[in-house]
Amino acid sequence: MDNKPRRLLIFDLDETLVHASEVPLAHPCDFEVAPYLLYQRPFARELIDFAAERFDLAVWSSSSAAYVAAVVEQLFAGVPLQFAWSVERCVQRIDTRSNSYVYIKDLRKVQKFGYALDRITIIDDSPEKIARQPRCHLAVAPFTGAPDDVALLALWQALELATAPGSR
Numbered sequence: 001m002d003n004k005p006r007r008l009l010i011f012d013l014d015e016t017l018v019h020a021s022e023v024p025l026a027h028p029c030d031f032e033v034a035p036y037l038l039y040q041r042p043f044a045r046e047l048i049d050f051a052a053e054r055f056d057l058a059v060w061s062s063s064s065a066a067y068v069a070a071v072v073e074q075l076f077a078g079v080p081l082q083f084a085w086s087v088e089r090c091v092q093r094i095d096t097r098s099n100s101y102v103y104i105k106d107l108r109k110v111q112k113f114g115y116a117l118d119r120i121t122i123i124d125d126s127p128e129k130i131a132r133q134p135r136c137h138l139a140v141a142p143f144t145g146a147p148d149d150v151a152l153l154a155l156w157q158a159l160e161l162a163t164a165p166g167s168r
Helices: 044-052 064-074 105-113 150-163
Strands: 008-013 018-021 031-033 038-041 054-059 091-096 100-104 120-124 138-139
Touching: 008 105, 038 064, 044 064, 044 150, 064 100, 091 150, 105 120, 138 150
Parallel strands: 008 054, 008 120, 120 138
Antiparallel strands: 018 038, 031 038, 091 100
């Protein structure tokens, strides 16, 4: 029997699990969080259910607290989360390449929940947001609302391999 604590899997929301748009796409949205129409990435809920059996789960988005709460209520209904953090928990830095701000998700903030950095994985479409702990990042291509998107299937397979007997 494995006595190691469960790994913490942190999901980003926008362009990772959902796409938010103020303009309707060619297909119906899955839900709304005014003023946005939200399109759930194909296989998002299935991946969440799979991951909930094997990991502790959390959400960390660089969106507003109200938006995060509304999306989590829809997307993670019935799934326990360790936390659902918004932009207030990010570190704001200037991105010299774009001359704009980037919101960094510093995973050291998560350690207060008892997780060592080597037991934390964050799934995010934006590598610059996890630049302080890049080894903890599981990248996924940005989701733009396409109903035939299959990126989460490859991610699912990677998580399955990571939790197979004999894996670390």
